Structure formats: structure tokens, C-alpha cells
Amino acid sequence: MEWTGDGIVLAVRPHGETSAIVDLLTESQGRHTGLVRGGRSRTARPVLQPGNRVHATWRARLSDHLGNFDVEADRLVAGELMEDRLALAGLNAACTMACLALPEREPHAAVYRAFSILLDSFAKPDIWPALYVRWEAGLLTDLGYGIDLTRCAITGEREGLSHVSPKSGRAVTASAAEPYIDKLLKLPAFLTGSDQEVGEGDVAAGLALTGHFLQRRVLWPHDRDLPEARQRMIDRLAEAGRL
Structure with a gap:
């Protein structure tokens, strides 16, 4: 072979x-x-x-x-980023996450292509944190556990989506979310469309969202947890004011 x-x-x-x-x-x-x-x-x-x-x-x-x-x-790539602690933290988190989440010898071409784009972005600290969140969201989708951001689970509306149910993974609008706001995960606007800007706190919200579903739907069934490398990345991003 x-x-x-x-x-x-x-x-x-x-x-x-x-x-x-x-x-x-x-x-x-x-x-x-x-x-x-x-x-x-x-x-x-x-x-x-x-x-x-x-x-x-x-x-x-x-x-x-x-x-x-x-x-x-x-x-x-690792040598190119050797002097950039923030980028190295992101690189290690992505590599460790892919190792834990992807089944061995199962093709996931979309994950590979998105990972390649992420690698090329690590020299741009204004860009890569949001791309990392998008990569994790794409990882979930390719594994069959995608978050449904197409329309509100309650009203059917496609605009104004602001939160996601931690149980169903379906999005809801701000008005529909209001009675359950403390139980829902915040949905950053940049995950709802490519033309949306990344606002303050959006990366943190995105990481909380993807981390929740990666942990519960992908890792826990195999008795695994989110890797320490991912938390170190989050800590570095917080120190750098990039969350």
C-alpha cells in the first residue's frame, strides 16, 4: 500500500x-x-x-x-512564527484540535483547505482569531454537527440572529431569545455572514460557542476534553486584547 x-x-x-x-x-x-x-x-x-x-x-x-x-x-510555518507567541498559541491550538476531533484516515477536504487558509493568516493578528473561530465552526459542520444559523428556530426569521440554543444548536433572534437569554450562547455577527465585521467580544463569544459543541458533541462521546493548548490560546488572546 x-x-x-x-x-x-x-x-x-x-x-x-x-x-x-x-x-x-x-x-x-x-x-x-x-x-x-x-x-x-x-x-x-x-x-x-x-x-x-x-x-x-x-x-x-x-x-x-x-x-x-x-x-x-x-x-x-512553525519556524516563521517562532518569535510570535500569540500566533504560535493559535497554531498549536488548531493542530491539537484537529488531532483530537478528526477520525483517522477519514477524508475531510474542506477542513484541510480551511486549515491551509488559517496557516497563511497567522502572521496577521487582526485576522486570524476570527478565522480560527470560523475554522472550528467548519470543523463541526464537516463532522456532521454543524450549528444551524440559517433561520430562527422559533420565528423562522433569517435576519437578526443573535443567540444559539446550547441543546439544539439552532439560532434564534434577539426578540425570541429574550425570555431565555441566560441559557443561550451568544452568536457573534461575523459567523452569520462574510460581510459582517468582527466586534469587541465577538472572538470570545465565537470560541465559547464552537467550544461548547466541540466538547459535547465531538469530544465527550470519546471521553476527551477540549485541549489545554486551546485554553492557552484563549489566555494569550485575552492578554493581547484580541478577544
């Missing part, structure tokens, strides 16, 4: 004295794990960093085997 393609390094774990087990996110193969022999060497370590783009070939005798990766560097 063999395939070749481009990928994004999500996670690296040591294996034995010299090798590493690597998780890659690819467009056609999904999240795929394999062994990199010599992956802990001085030449390989800078390449095998979360967020880096690589060109990889995977080989195994049988399809259900772990298999081996041959990996070549494409773009060392």
Missing part, C-alpha cells in the same frame, strides 16, 4: 531512540498517522514541527498497518 501527497504536521511523538510517530493532515487521506524513521534526528526535528507543510509518501504492507512516512519539507 502506498500514497503520496502534501500534508500539514499536526503532532509528533517519540518512538524508540531515534524514530517518531507523526500525525499529518492531508486533503485526500484525512488525518493519517505513520512512523518516521530517524524522525528525532537533528535534521528531521525542524521539519517535524506542528504546523509545518510537508510532502509525504506513506507505505505499508497492509492498509491497516501503521506504515512508514518519508517526509520532505515544503514550508516551515
